[in-house]
């Protein structure tokens with residue numbers, strides 16, 4: 001659906017040049033929620049602005065539905081942009097227009113006659129849950145409501161792609177989750193491809209299918225969210241993953257539980273994907289004659305299922321413990337005996 | 343009682359003069375509004391980083407604006423005599439003052455317009471671009487509506503300056519309250535006429551200020 005090949009952008013100012021985006025190649029499939037994560041200054045905003053040509057690339061190509069965005073005339077580009085929705089960190093609504101008029105704006109730009117706009121606008125207001133606020137001005141809305149207007153506006157011309165630049169970064173955690181839920185439901189309902197820029201791991205974890213990690217203009221890692229989370233390669237990715245599992249660092253505290261006693265074993269359980277939803281611990285303690293002592297861990301739900309780790313202590317006959325471990329393996333959960341802490 | 347305080351004031355003449363002052367003010371405010379917005383847009387759009395970025399055009403417009411703002415109004419009237427004569431066939435009466443009034447205040451207003459346009463959120467302009475808007479759409483549906491409160495309070499300030507310019511134009515025979523105050527009041531030492539004209543002008547200024555503030559408040563939904 002979107003193929004980006006060797007995309008680069010260099011900013012030249014009087015005294016220095018900045019390579020904001022450096023040889024980025026990404027493939028995005030239809031219906032994907034594709035996340036791009038990176039720290040401030042990594043080049044994420046520049047990257048997303050290159051896609052709808054708010055910035056002109058220095059090099060490379062952006063192929064959207066078979067159309068190379070880099071060789072469009074000005075008029076063609078305007079038409080193409082009407083089919084690419086965009087939402088922003090600071091919403092960028094027109095304060096001089098009501099909710100209704102803001103959502104109608106892209107339809108005016110597309111030259112839709114006034115009579116035909118109403119149905120679409122009301123449908124969008126319904127979709128984003130703002131019924132009854134049609135005649136409010138943006139200044140009368142909360143941040144979350146403003147972003148809902150932004151989303152409705154971005155969908156007005158039935159776009160194929162939605163670009164989100166830090167769309168939740170100005171919102172509190174609860175509102176962030178509401179907006180993310182809305183994005184997921186739009187993605188499912190309209191089969192809309194979403195490209196989402198963020199510096200928050202939580203956002204990637206919650207809604208993205210695939211992720212690219214950006215650092216100094218480069219993509220240092222990309223792939224399925226779970227794969228990237230499970231096996232982070234670069235230092236930056238590891239730091240982001242750490243954000244989700246702050247407890248992971250404290251394996252030290254397991255020391256006290258690790259003994260040479262055959263009747264007690266400390267085990268690390270690795271949950272990936274849908275098996276993380278299983279009530280594994282209660283299964284085990286019902287089926288086998290052992291005690292399960294939960295030591296620490298965390299499970300993070302993602303769009304592609306949950307992932308996480310759990311440290312437990314099994315207490316019982318050595319043979320039973322062995323049986324339990326074999327049983328756990330058959331459920332697809334990774335098992336690792338911890339016999340020392342380094 | 344009023345005739346005791348204002349023995350020399352002829353109300354008939356006062357109303358005619360008031361009408362002339364209002365006439366000059368209205369027409370020149372309208373002209374200034376249109377010309378000032380055109381010049382202000384040109385200044386803004388040709389500025390660095392904006393839609394029609396063009397350094398030389400920007401400098402040319404800026405020079406024209408700055409030079410004409412530097413010319414004292416009374417001298418501007420004299421300088422524009424040949425132009426006014428050519429345009430209207432006369433250099434007397436309320437109409438004759440209009441070219442000087444508009445040329446004198448449009449550059450001032452253009453600067454206020456430019457300042458107002460600069461206040462428009464760049465993010466909103468960018469959002470409009472991302473939606474595929476033409477430059478014309480951005481000007482008429484984003485830049486002007488989003489800066490309208492500033493444009494209105496700017497034209498209010500300018501209108502009040504224009505009212506005092508119309509009084510000054512009275513000195514060269516443009517008519518209006520300034521003319522009346524000078525010819526009938528000052529020249530004939532009728533201080534009561536000067537006072538009456540002053541009161542009328544002050545009231546007009548207050549009314550303009552009130553209307554301007556009211557409109558600008560009404561349309562500001564920020």
Ligand SMILES: Nc1ncnc2c1ncn2[C@@H]1O[C@H](COP(=O)(O)OP(=O)(O)O)[C@@H](O)[C@H]1O
Pocket residue numbers: 011012013018019020038039040041042043044045046047
């Ligand atoms: N218009 C510009 N002119 C010059 N440098 C820019 C411009 N836009 C972005 N940059 C630089 O490009 C780099 C990447 O910026 P940006 O894409 O905004 O990063 P992010 O969104 O990841 O924080 C930064 O070093 C920034 O200073």
Ligand SMILES: [Mg+2]
Pocket residue numbers: 044045046166
């Ligand atoms: Mg950014």
